Amino acid sequence: MTDAASRPAPPAPPVPLSRVQADAVRRGDLPPVEEVRHGVWSVAFEFGDGIDDHSLGYVVEGSDGALTVIDPGWGVDANLDRLEQALSDVDHALADVELIAVTHLHADHLGGAEALRRASGARIALHAAEQAALADRPADAAAADADIARWGAPAEDQEALVASWGSGRHLPAVAADLLLADGDVLPITGRKLRAVHTPGHTAGHLCFVEPEQRLVFTGDHVLPRINPGIGLGGRTPTNPLSDYLASLERMVALDVPGPDALEVCPGHEYRFTGLRERAEALIAHRTDRSRDAAAALDALDRPTVWQVAERMSWSGGIASLHGYRLGSALAQTGWHVQALGRAGELRPA
Numbered sequence: 001m002t003d004a005a006s007r008p009a010p011p012a013p014p015v016p017l018s019r020v021q022a023d024a025v026r027r028g029d030l031p032p033v034e035e036v037r038h039g040v041w042s043v044a045f046e047f048g049d050g051i052d053d054h055s056l057g058y059v060v061e062g063s064d065g066a067l068t069v070i071d072p073g074w075g076v077d078a079n080l081d082r083l084e085q086a087l088s089d090v091d092h093a094l095a096d097v098e099l100i101a102v103t104h105l106h107a108d109h110l111g112g113a114e115a116l117r118r119a120s121g122a123r124i125a126l127h128a129a130e131q132a133a134l135a136d137r138p139a140d141a142a143a144a145d146a147d148i149a150r151w152g153a154p155a156e157d158q159e160a161l162v163a164s165w166g167s168g169r170h171l172p173a174v175a176a177d178l179l180l181a182d183g184d185v186l187p188i189t190g191r192k193l194r195a196v197h198t199p200g201h202t203a204g205h206l207c208f209v210e211p212e213q214r215l216v217f218t219g220d221h222v223l224p225r226i227n228p229g230i231g232l233g234g235r236t237p238t239n240p241l242s243d244y245l246a247s248l249e250r251m252v253a254l255d256v257p258g259p260d261a262l263e264v265c266p267g268h269e270y271r272f273t274g275l276r277e278r279a280e281a282l283i284a285h286r287t288d289r290s291r292d293a294a295a296a297l298d299a300l301d302r303p304t305v306w307q308v309a310e311r312m313s314w315s316g317g318i319a320s321l322h323g324y325r326l327g328s329a330l331a332q333t334g335w336h337v338q339a340l341g342r343a344g345e346l347r348p349a
């Protein structure tokens with residue numbers, strides 16, 4: 001069993017820099033457009049598929065007036081309308097958008113890219129590993145089905161797992177115009193917005209940092225309160241958990257304490273400072289989970305991934321998780337076991 005009760009309480013979440021964004025999370029509605037800096041705005045986008053949630057995208061203006069949109073949100077018509085209205089409020093139009101820079105391949109970030117490209121003529125930029133993951137979807141889905149069969153989850157969960165985690169799962173199909181690599185500077189006149197490859201949440205996840213403006217756009221790599229899932233897009237020869245921890249260490253190294261601390265512009269929730277502390281808290285959270293997994297392996301003889309997961313601490317408990325969230329929890333359990341070097345102790349398929 002987990003000894004969560006005896007552990008020190010996790011540090012308090014970072015204080016919001018945007019009160020309206022934090023209030024919107026609490027109320028479950030969309031915050032208004034905010035000016036983050038001169039020529040940088042945040043725009044909230046609704047989810048599709050009847051999911052009651054929202055993501056945060058950002059509009060960045062170059063010195064020539066051309067716009068870059070970071071993460072245009074889910075691909076529903078209302079989001080394109082919302083962006084058009086936001087741009088018109090600051091004397092811009094969709095036609096001014098020349099670049100769509102996407103942190104990662106999930107529907108709530110990349111989903112609206114194709115419609116925005118059509119409406120504006122902008123180019124879509126992604127990390128090369130993200131584009132490869134989109135191309136590998138059929139093989140990925142087959143491998144996910146094989147995982148589901150091996151995990152040993154209850155029979156009543158199997159169908160929803162395949163539909164949401166395995167071969168039934170859908171990702172947006174997009175061909176990028178520009179493939180990004182770590183260290184690339186985005187083609188925005190008068191700015192030095194640099195891509196930082198932060199694999200873990202997905203294989204080609206990118207953050208974008210502009211130190212001169214003290215800004216970092218973190219997508220789903222670092223969020224103020226949510227613990228991001230890992231390995232949620234694209235199989236890699238590496239362990240996504242190990243990748244994620246290394247990518248968090250990069251955030252720790254990127255931030256500077258004091259008045260020059262970076263302002264974090266995440267893909268959900270609210271803006272904050274304290275990137276270093278938040279990244280360290282996420283590392284500590286993962287270390288706790290690894291300890292849970294090790295204790296479960298010590299206590300059980302040839303367990304399934306499900307049996308290990310049952311003994312780890314999940315918010316609400318493993319029994320409360322179904323479909324995609326259950327798939328994510330079980331995949332994470334498998335990577336924790338692998339990262340411990342103890343995959344051989346699991347029950348063979």
Ligand SMILES: [Zn+2]
Pocket residue numbers: 055106108109220267268
């Ligand atoms: Zn997201």
